[in-house]
Amino acid sequence: MQSERPGGDQVDQKIAGRAIKEWITEFPILKKIMAKQEMLWLNPEYGKSVSDRVTARDVADAEDRLRRFAPYIEKAFPETGALHGLIESPLYETPKLKKFLEQATGVAVPGRLMMKADNELPISGSIKARGGIYEVLKTAEQLAVSHNLLKFSDDYSVLADDAFKKFFSQYSIAVGSTGNLGLSIGIIGAKLGFRTTVHMSRDAQQWKKDLLREKGAEVCEYDADYSVAVAEGRRLAAQDARCHFIDDENSKDLFVGYATAGNRLKEQFNEQSIPVDADHPLFVYLPCGVGGGPGGATFGLKQAFGENVHPFFVEPMHAPCFLLGLLTGLHDQISVQDFGLDNQTVADGLAVPKPSAFVGKAAGHLIAGCLTVNDERLFQFLKGLVDTENMSVEPSAVAGLIGPKMLLGTEEGLDFLSARQLQDKLPAAAHLFWATGGGMVPEKIRAAYYEKAARI
Ligand SMILES: *Cc1c(COP(=O)(O)O)cnc(C)c1O
Numbered sequence: 001m002q003s004e005r006p007g008g009d010q011v012d013q014k015i016a017g018r019a020i021k022e023w024i025t026e027f028p029i030l031k032k033i034m035a036k037q038e039m040l041w042l043n044p045e046y047g048k049s050v051s052d053r054v055t056a057r058d059v060a061d062a063e064d065r066l067r068r069f070a071p072y073i074e075k076a077f078p079e080t081g082a083l084h085g086l087i088e089s090p091l092y093e094t095p096k097l098k099k100f101l102e103q104a105t106g107v108a109v110p111g112r113l114m115m116k117a118d119n120e121l122p123i124s125g126s127i128k129a130r131g132g133i134y135e136v137l138k139t140a141e142q143l144a145v146s147h148n149l150l151k152f153s154d155d156y157s158v159l160a161d162d163a164f165k166k167f168f169s170q171y172s173i174a175v176g177s178t179g180n181l182g183l184s185i186g187i188i189g190a191k192l193g194f195r196t197t198v199h200m201s202r203d204a205q206q207w208k209k210d211l212l213r214e215k216g217a218e219v220c221e222y223d224a225d226y227s228v229a230v231a232e233g234r235r236l237a238a239q240d241a242r243c244h245f246i247d248d249e250n251s252k253d254l255f256v257g258y259a260t261a262g263n264r265l266k267e268q269f270n271e272q273s274i275p276v277d278a279d280h281p282l283f284v285y286l287p288c289g290v291g292g293g294p295g296g297a298t299f300g301l302k303q304a305f306g307e308n309v310h311p312f313f314v315e316p317m318h319a320p321c322f323l324l325g326l327l328t329g330l331h332d333q334i335s336v337q338d339f340g341l342d343n344q345t346v347a348d349g350l351a352v353p354k355p356s357a358f359v360g361k362a363a364g365h366l367i368a369g370c371l372t373v374n375d376e377r378l379f380q381f382l383k384g385l386v387d388t389e390n391m392s393v394e395p396s397a398v399a400g401l402i403g404p405k406m407l408l409g410t411e412e413g414l415d416f417l418s419a420r421q422l423q424d425k426l427p428a429a430a431h432l433f434w435a436t437g438g439g440m441v442p443e444k445i446r447a448a449y450y451e452k453a454a455r456i
Pocket residue numbers: 126127128180181287288289290291292293294349350352394396397436437438
């Protein structure tokens with residue numbers, strides 16, 4: 001990915017041995033992406049190939065593990081008491097927001113608009129409370145079981161005892177993060193007694209660093225982007241046999257932790273008597289950084305709802321790394337900078353230059369398409385959500401709200417619908433935007449987001 005000559009401009013750059021011009025000839029949509037336009041890309045592999053990198057069994061195993069840990073979680077985090085130690089978020093129908101969205105985007109949305117409120121997930125207030133916490137729990141279980149301190153049949157609330165904290169304090173956990181993954185891992189890691197280090201990129205918000213230090217995690221700051229923070233964390237962790245590195249760019253455990261969301265969401269649709277079937281399709285819009293959260297959730301959704309769910313990934317216009325990786329088939333071998341994009345976005349949870357190596361291969365064929373959204377719109381949506389439903393999230397978490405406009409108001413979206421004979425079913429459809437985080441944003445920062453949105 002070196003420039004042909006020092007200081008050479010974009011056209012001279014080679015990506016995987018080919019000039020940008022050649023890539024554009026093969027994939028003309030790159031012009032739109034590089035021109036930073038909001039766009040929808042339909043995935044030609046959707047529903048075609050299969051991958052056995054992750055199986056239904058892996059997800060069932062994760063569901064069982066989370067059930068084993070529920071008594072511990074309930075004891076260590078009393079706020080999870082209502083669900084007896086399951087870390088889960090509400091599902092809402094948001095009709096007032098739907099009206100706002102129709103006005104703001106000029107596109108009518110037949111059917112329902114739903115919100116999966118992961119900003120309300122207990123413990124760390126973001127989707128990372130699924131995958132991130134899961135991988136730490138799995139690590140703790142493996143250590144305790146292999147040292148004959150714990151059996152699968154035990155009541156795991158014993159893990160809250162000081163003896164276990166002392167045991168885990170001989171081990172450490174490390175992770176690279178733009179913020180929310182670090183928060184999840186820092187909080188659960190410290191609670192269990194692990195020494196926890198979070199390597200944070202330049203985009204990470206100060207309050208997230210402060211909060212982590214307050215919780216007892218060590219924070220290493222980098223004046224570099226996310227990929228660099230991850231690589232450095234990975235390198236340092238490899239030197240310590242007692243350190244487990246949670247590798248956001250390549251972790252199957254994170255992925256299956258996220259995937260447990262699928263069956264739980266299906267239960268919530270059932271409880272609310274909202275059908276999802278051949279006559280009631282479900283469109284899901286997931287904000288995407290490296291792809292682990294949305295990829296895992298997509299895997300779970302496809303298991304739960306099969307052909308009746310259509311997952312779309314949403315990325316900032318300046319950081320569409322997952323889209324570029326899937327489109328070119330190069331996955332983690334590209335970065336947004338290769339295509340002249342700067343990875344600068346207010347959606348700090350999505351400010352990622354390179355996608356996961358694992359997710360595109362394990363779940364690429366399950367993703368209906370990828371779309372991009374501009375930062376100004378994120379502020380507009382954030383304010384709209386406060387004004388209509390009185391719910392406050394972080395900018396990354398509203399990215400999915402661009403989904404209905406792109407599906408229902410673009411040529412590509414209409415092509416997608418007509419190719420699957422979905423147009424007649426739209427009045428019975430549900431559009432779900434996954435509100436991925438914001439539960440821990442301090443009041444002052446919330447107010448600042450809102451003020452900024454009001455000015456735009
Ligand atoms: C991490 C994150 C995402 C995306 O998850 P990835 O696994 O990085 O794709 C989306 N929204 C928020 C708020 C996040 O913190």
